[in-house]
Amino acid sequence: MKLFIALFSGILFGIGLIVSQMVNPNKIFNFLDITGDWDPSLALVMGSALLLFIPVYQILKKMLKQPLFANEFSLPLKTLIDRPLIIGAGLFGIGWGISGICPGPAIVNVSAGDPKIIAFIFAMVLGMYISNYVNIALSKPKD
Template sequence: MRIAIALLIGMIFGLGIAISGMANPAKVLNFFDFAGSWDLSLIFVMGGALVTTAIGYRLVFGARAEPVLEAAYYLPANRMIDQRLITGSAIFGIGWGISGFCPGGAIPALGLGYGSTVLFVGAMVAGIALTRFALNALSPPARA
């Protein structure tokens, strides 16, 4: 049941990304082209997402003490703005600005036939794996 609901939610999200045009990297890159073909639609998509999320969080957390399909809500425990958050955010933003894809737009775009999407998603997965490997290699060993 959980997998079916997650699939349905993912399909709705992907459909929204595709309909809004955010799966098209050229549309996203045009947002950053102030002197050329500037496209302001990304602001409206992001604003709509923020408003929807804020309302959704208020409704869900205000109505239920625990989720329907889990024992508890899994929320981030770390609320610190630290070097890892800033570095990751900067890398995300640079990658998004260069490629026109973010993970939320790239996954639905896989089904739209853009050739560069497969390359981007492959590089994203490789980057995630490399980062996890590096963090595990750099972290001190656990004590018994």
């Protein structure tokens, strides 16, 4: 059942990305071009998602003692805004601005077989591998 819910959620998310045209890099470029042909629709999509998510999340958090399809809620343990978070967010934003795509839409777009998207996914996976390697190397105690 857990896998079915995950699959259903992923498909629903992908459909939402397609309907809102967030899989179109030009939509992202036009949103980021505030001095040119600015397109505010990305802000409307994100704002609408937050306006729906925040109250529903707060209500469900109070109503449910545990998730319906897991043993416990998986909430972030770190709440500190630190240097790694700022650097990671900055790198994500730079990559998003350069490519006009982020991981969710890239996964949706991979079915089109566009070489640019496949290269993006390869670079994304490589970046995750490098990030994991750097985190392991940094967490080792120094002699």
